[in-house]
Amino acid sequence: MHLLQGAAARMAVVAGRREGQMGVNGADDGARPQAAHAPPDQPRGPQIMTSISTNQTARPASFLSRLVAAVTGRRAQLRAYRVTRRELSALNDRELTDLGISRGMIEEIATQAARRA
Incomplete structure (x- = not known):
């Protein structure tokens, strides 16, 4: 029984270090404790919302960029x-x-290649 409790305590120390709850040598460094599994209604950390605007045109904005x-x-x-x-x-x-x-077609073919570029 003591053997299982010791193994569980070592696993808790290792898990605490991974989540940033423990400092060096297992000492608590004052960090905010985090639950391993937060309930769905409570966020774990700061949430970041991203939005993408799709009403922008691809045309460059200024004369210089055009x-x-x-x-x-x-x-x-x-x-x-x-x-x-x-x-x-x-x-x-x-x-x-x-x-x-033919040799006479080279200029025409080169011009067509330039238009496609």
Whole structure:
């Protein structure tokens, strides 16, 4: 019987340390005791409420942010154009023919890639 009571006391000390009720070496550090299972009508700690507003538009608010977005988009288009043109131009005529592309189509294909970017 004493053996079971000792084991239960050790488990309570370990559980108290996990929940922040006990200080070093099992001494009570003055922390507010918390029940292991709080009743449903009593919250355990501070509750945080979060709300998300969905009536915001995706349009940037200021002229400067719209300008930055436009410049960033234009740079992405130019990058897509240059990369596509460079890669297709690096292919020889036989590889282009295998893809169903002629040299005269490279500019048009690069422009279409830029519009999709």
